[in-house]
Amino acid sequence: xxxxxxxxxxxxxxxxxxxxxxxxxxxxxxxxxxxxxxxxxxxxxxxxxxxxxxxxxxxxxxxxxxxxxxxxxxxxxxxxxxxxxxxxxxxxxxxxxxxxxxxxxxxxxxxxxxxxxxxxxxxxxxxxxxxxxxxxxxxxxxxxxxxxxxxxxxxxxxxxxxxxxxxxxxx
Numbered sequence: 001x002x003x004x005x006x007x008x009x010x011x012x013x014x015x016x017x018x019x020x021x022x023x024x025x026x027x028x029x030x031x032x033x034x035x036x037x038x039x040x041x042x043x044x045x046x047x048x049x050x051x052x053x054x055x056x057x058x059x060x061x062x063x064x065x066x067x068x069x070x071x072x073x074x075x076x077x078x079x080x081x082x083x084x085x086x087x088x089x090x091x092x093x094x095x096x097x098x099x100x101x102x103x104x105x106x107x108x109x110x111x112x113x114x115x116x117x118x119x120x121x122x123x124x125x126x127x128x129x130x131x132x133x134x135x136x137x138x139x140x141x142x143x144x145x146x147x148x149x150x151x152x153x154x155x156x157x158x159x160x161x162x163x164x165x166x167x168x169x170x171x
Contacts, residue, residue: 034082035085035087038103039085039100041104042105076112076116076119083112084103084104084113084115086100086101086102086117087099088120093128094131096124096132096133098133101143114146135157
């Protein structure tokens with residue numbers, strides 16, 4: 001399979017009726033910063049903060065991922081600003097895995113996330129991708145609704161655990 005362009009390619013449909021412009025490829029440094037800022041805003045809204053050690057690890061991993069050549073970012077822009085973005089990584093030759101998806105808080109419940117996923121799926125179908133995969137928390141109701149609406153197969157996945165050593169002195 002041919003590697004993704006190092007520059008964003010504008011999608012064939014340009015800006016669609018909703019006014020969003022879809023782009024895919026490896027982001028330049030300015031767009032990487034905007035992309036991570038959007039994800040940080042999404043994380044802050046979802047968790048209420050971004051200063052915990054776990055949040056900082058997540059943010060650091062987004063910066064690292066944004067620089068890898070097997071990761072592509074698919075973004076929707078409106079009026080020159082980033083409103084929704086997805087980072088995908090090639091797991092196998094014909095499988096792309098959603099690493100993360102973020103939508104600007106003021107764009108929530110506008111349908112932009114569903115539009116982003118449709119654009120990703122349209123692009124993937126024309127670029128030798130047979131499977132799109134991802135991991136979503138079962139408590140993330142908006143995304144679970146999208147996953148179910150797509151008729152995705154939900155597969156069992158490993159459970160996450162935390163052990164607070166400061167409150168578990170007997171270990």
